[in-house]
Amino acid sequence: MSETKDSFNTEMTTSRLEAFSDGVFAIAITLLIIEIKVPSHETLKQESLMEYIIHHWPKYFAYVFAFINIGIYWVNHHYLFKFFKRTDHVFNLLNVFFLMTIAFVPYPAGILGEYIVEPEHRKSAISFFIFSMWLPAFAWLLIWLYASHEKRLTDERLSETFTKKLARLFFLSNVLYIISFLISLVNPVAGIAVSLGLTLLYLLPPMKPEYQ
Amino acid sequence: MSETKDSFNTEMTTSRLEAFSDGVFAIAITLLIIEIKVPSHETLKQESLMEYIIHHWPKYFAYVFAFINIGIYWVNHHYLFKFFKRTDHVFNLLNVFFLMTIAFVPYPAGILGEYIVEPEHRKSAISFFIFSMWLPAFAWLLIWLYASHEKRLTDERLSETFTKKLARLFFLSNVLYIISFLISLVNPVAGIAVSLGLTLLYLLPPMKPEYQ
Amino acid sequence: MSETKDSFNTEMTTSRLEAFSDGVFAIAITLLIIEIKVPSHETLKQESLMEYIIHHWPKYFAYVFAFINIGIYWVNHHYLFKFFKRTDHVFNLLNVFFLMTIAFVPYPAGILGEYIVEPEHRKSAISFFIFSMWLPAFAWLLIWLYASHEKRLTDERLSETFTKKLARLFFLSNVLYIISFLISLVNPVAGIAVSLGLTLLYLLPPMKPEYQ
Amino acid sequence: MSETKDSFNTEMTTSRLEAFSDGVFAIAITLLIIEIKVPSHETLKQESLMEYIIHHWPKYFAYVFAFINIGIYWVNHHYLFKFFKRTDHVFNLLNVFFLMTIAFVPYPAGILGEYIVEPEHRKSAISFFIFSMWLPAFAWLLIWLYASHEKRLTDERLSETFTKKLARLFFLSNVLYIISFLISLVNPVAGIAVSLGLTLLYLLPPMKPEYQ
Numbered sequence: 001m002s003e004t005k006d007s008f009n010t011e012m013t014t015s016r017l018e019a020f021s022d023g024v025f026a027i028a029i030t031l032l033i034i035e036i037k038v039p040s041h042e043t044l045k046q047e048s049l050m051e052y053i054i055h056h057w058p059k060y061f062a063y064v065f066a067f068i069n070i071g072i073y074w075v076n077h078h079y080l081f082k083f084f085k086r087t088d089h090v091f092n093l094l095n096v097f098f099l100m101t102i103a104f105v106p107y108p109a110g111i112l113g114e115y116i117v118e119p120e121h122r123k124s125a126i127s128f129f130i131f132s133m134w135l136p137a138f139a140w141l142l143i144w145l146y147a148s149h150e151k152r153l154t155d156e157r158l159s160e161t162f163t164k165k166l167a168r169l170f171f172l173s174n175v176l177y178i179i180s181f182l183i184s185l186v187n188p189v190a191g192i193a194v195s196l197g198l199t200l201l202y203l204l205p206p207m208k209p210e211y212q
Numbered sequence: 213m214s215e216t217k218d219s220f221n222t223e224m225t226t227s228r229l230e231a232f233s234d235g236v237f238a239i240a241i242t243l244l245i246i247e248i249k250v251p252s253h254e255t256l257k258q259e260s261l262m263e264y265i266i267h268h269w270p271k272y273f274a275y276v277f278a279f280i281n282i283g284i285y286w287v288n289h290h291y292l293f294k295f296f297k298r299t300d301h302v303f304n305l306l307n308v309f310f311l312m313t314i315a316f317v318p319y320p321a322g323i324l325g326e327y328i329v330e331p332e333h334r335k336s337a338i339s340f341f342i343f344s345m346w347l348p349a350f351a352w353l354l355i356w357l358y359a360s361h362e363k364r365l366t367d368e369r370l371s372e373t374f375t376k377k378l379a380r381l382f383f384l385s386n387v388l389y390i391i392s393f394l395i396s397l398v399n400p401v402a403g404i405a406v407s408l409g410l411t412l413l414y415l416l417p418p419m420k421p422e423y424q
Numbered sequence: 425m426s427e428t429k430d431s432f433n434t435e436m437t438t439s440r441l442e443a444f445s446d447g448v449f450a451i452a453i454t455l456l457i458i459e460i461k462v463p464s465h466e467t468l469k470q471e472s473l474m475e476y477i478i479h480h481w482p483k484y485f486a487y488v489f490a491f492i493n494i495g496i497y498w499v500n501h502h503y504l505f506k507f508f509k510r511t512d513h514v515f516n517l518l519n520v521f522f523l524m525t526i527a528f529v530p531y532p533a534g535i536l537g538e539y540i541v542e543p544e545h546r547k548s549a550i551s552f553f554i555f556s557m558w559l560p561a562f563a564w565l566l567i568w569l570y571a572s573h574e575k576r577l578t579d580e581r582l583s584e585t586f587t588k589k590l591a592r593l594f595f596l597s598n599v600l601y602i603i604s605f606l607i608s609l610v611n612p613v614a615g616i617a618v619s620l621g622l623t624l625l626y627l628l629p630p631m632k633p634e635y636q
Numbered sequence: 637m638s639e640t641k642d643s644f645n646t647e648m649t650t651s652r653l654e655a656f657s658d659g660v661f662a663i664a665i666t667l668l669i670i671e672i673k674v675p676s677h678e679t680l681k682q683e684s685l686m687e688y689i690i691h692h693w694p695k696y697f698a699y700v701f702a703f704i705n706i707g708i709y710w711v712n713h714h715y716l717f718k719f720f721k722r723t724d725h726v727f728n729l730l731n732v733f734f735l736m737t738i739a740f741v742p743y744p745a746g747i748l749g750e751y752i753v754e755p756e757h758r759k760s761a762i763s764f765f766i767f768s769m770w771l772p773a774f775a776w777l778l779i780w781l782y783a784s785h786e787k788r789l790t791d792e793r794l795s796e797t798f799t800k801k802l803a804r805l806f807f808l809s810n811v812l813y814i815i816s817f818l819i820s821l822v823n824p825v826a827g828i829a830v831s832l833g834l835t836l837l838y839l840l841p842p843m844k845p846e847y848q
Binding site for chain 1: 228231232235236238239240243246247300301304305308311312315316318319322323326327332333335336337340
């Protein structure tokens with residue numbers, strides 16, 4: 001707000017970036033519900049409404065699973081953005097790329113909810129969903145590598161050790177998503193189980209930052 | 213914003229949490245309208261547009277009812293968040309769970325609007341809607357119990373009596389939703405009437421906080 | 425943020441209320457576009473894509489018309505909220521009611537875009553749209569009457585004359601919407617023309633506030 | 637917030653305007669995904685789910701292309717708004733017009749994704765998309781010309797040279813969009829290629845502001 005001529009550059013403060021990102025997170029997470037459609041009168045000629053509601057548990061599973069994943073990314077986005085003291089143009093574009101991968105989630109989540117129970121489509125549905133879960137992890141890693149490289153945008157008080165620890169963690173996360181993707185190509189149920197395990201791991205509290 | 217090294221931890225300020233929650237509330241409440249579809253030309257061969265608009269009153273009823281319920285939760289979310297001075301990881305996750313139940317509402321609201329007038333589906337439509345109204349009440353209770361336990365996250369000036377009074381109120385709210393759910397299984401119209409009464413009760417101003 | 429025990433009550437600051445309202449405004453206004461559907465391959469067997477795009481001008485008209493109306497309400501919401509120094513529970517509920525009428529607009533706007541060109545449905549489409557434009561004007565009047573009554577929530581520096589001038593203006597606005605609604609029941613084209621005129625009037629800058 | 641009587645006028649601060657604009661940007665950009673539909677069971681009788689997912693690359697292309705374009709407009713919106721020190725009523729309305737062109741993008745993006753691969757509709761789909769990309773550029777130019785005219789709303793420290801340089805740049809951008817639109821009418825693939833080139837150009841960091 002109180003910008004002096006010297007401090008002026010073409011970058012945004014991280015708070016504006018966070019507000020916009022929060023908006024995309026909030027919308028992507030809330031749009032998940034529109035993949036669960038109200039049944040048509042035609043559909044309810046074959047089963048009762050109660051049967052329809054109960055029988056659509058895969059939709060609820062996909063909704064909850066995707067919601068938690070986006071929710072975790074949101075929590076982590078805030079965690080990570082506390083370490084950034086500046087932004088620059090490349091960083092903004094990387095964040096747009098990250099948001100693009102988050103906003104994409106309702107589509108594979110919709111496919112997962114519709115086809116996870118159908119044996120002939122299960123593998124494609126699960127693999128595609130896990131692939132789409134890997135995309136934000138990849139963008140995430142890029143953001144961190146770019147921003148923490150020689151403390152380009154990060155808080156200079158952060159210890160080198162901690163910065164590297166996070167980089168290794170985010171790299172590992174990519175590896176694990178790729179592994180669970182590969183597993184899903186062979187055994188979809190095992191793939192989604194590993195992916196669920198990954199999600200549960202992310203529910204653990206993030207690491208305490210270390211300062212010099 | 214002006215974070216000192218000591219105060220730094222992995223938690224967000226409640227204001228960021230509130231901003232994200234407001235986003236989800238605003239989107240969920242606005243998405244309710246997309247359950248009311250513009251009629252197709254095919255549909256309007258059977259009735260005039262004016263008849264269609266008037267005859268779809270159950271859709272408007274479901275829209276208004278769900279809108280008011282989400283609106284009340286939003287008002288109460290702000291009321292309650294004034295008592296929180298900190299957040300932690302578990303609290304963030306509980307809030308994500310709460311938002312998941314709010315973002316879910318457009319689906320049962322759509323079902324209610326479509327099937328409340330059809331005798332054979334009415335019971336399922338009403339029971340499912342009341343069930344989905346109970347979910348946020350349940351998440352709400354968990355949030356309060358977790359945050360107020362030994363003043364973990366709440367304002368330490370709040371009196372013990374007031375904290376317990378709120379816990380009892382939120383517990384009671386759960387009981388009343390469950391009762392109206394059970395009633396709806398026997399008599400759907402009575403169930404929705406009780407549920408409407410509950411909503412009207414929530415329109416009353418919330419309790420004045422008491423301090424030590 | 426820096427709340428003292430004395431100032432604490434169950435009301436929100438107007439800034440939180442504005443942020444939530446902005447969210448609903450932003451979503452309602454952006455949702456208007458989803459009423460303009462991408463044509464199916466089936467549809468394009470009867471006309472070329474270019475013909476389809478051009479021939480759907482009523483959709484664009486409805487989009488632009490509804491967008492401007494919501495946009496104006498948003499501009500005016502900010503204008504009016506500058507005069508409020510406090511909120512209370514009833515005020516919050518009235519604002520929720522107002523937002524409910526704003527979030528409703530995509531439905532009548534969709535009907536307007538679909539049926540304004542069809543002679544047999546034109547009257548219903550136009551009348552319903554004008555009716556739905558009147559609803560926020562009505563909620564608006566209620567908000568002002570409630571908040572300005574004996575300076576309940578308004579800035580005490582506002583002159584009595586100015587407060588009454590606004591009340592008369594908002595009342596007049598209701599009368600004009602009702603008149604254009606009644607006209608549309610007789611002559612839909614005249615009704616929409618009057619309603620368009622009203623919108624153009626609202627594009628004029630709002631009145632300068634007067635202080636004692 | 638701390639408004640004195642003298643400073644009061646009917647204008648908003650730019651921060652409120654930015655918050656609302658961010659909301660519309662975030663929603664428009666996230667709504668792009670709903671143009672990519674989960675396939676019906678009927679559709680999957682003709683091809684496997686995996687084939688469907690891969691074969692729909694034009695949808696992903698349109699999603700990524702439109703996402704980046706809106707993302708760039710958002711980055712530039714913040715860049716430009718740093719130069720504005722005030723707003724006025726006309727400025728607010730011009731910004732509503734700009735947002736109307738941004739919120740419109742999901743429709744032509746949906747058409748692009750659906751029909752870019754079909755020879756008979758390709759030209760219309762591409763031309764319409766480029767046309768809709770030109771609209772925000774046009775609104776953008778209007779905003780700048782209006783706000784910078786005799787430093788009506790801009791920071792008075794900005795050098796005259798810089799102000800004119802931006803005006804020329806924004807004018808040029810309009811010319812380039814119109815040229816790529818005209819090219820697309822003759823050769824759609826060349827048109828989209830030029831338009832892609834334009835987008836890549838916009839990925840370059842914006843100009844450093846110059847002060848007197």
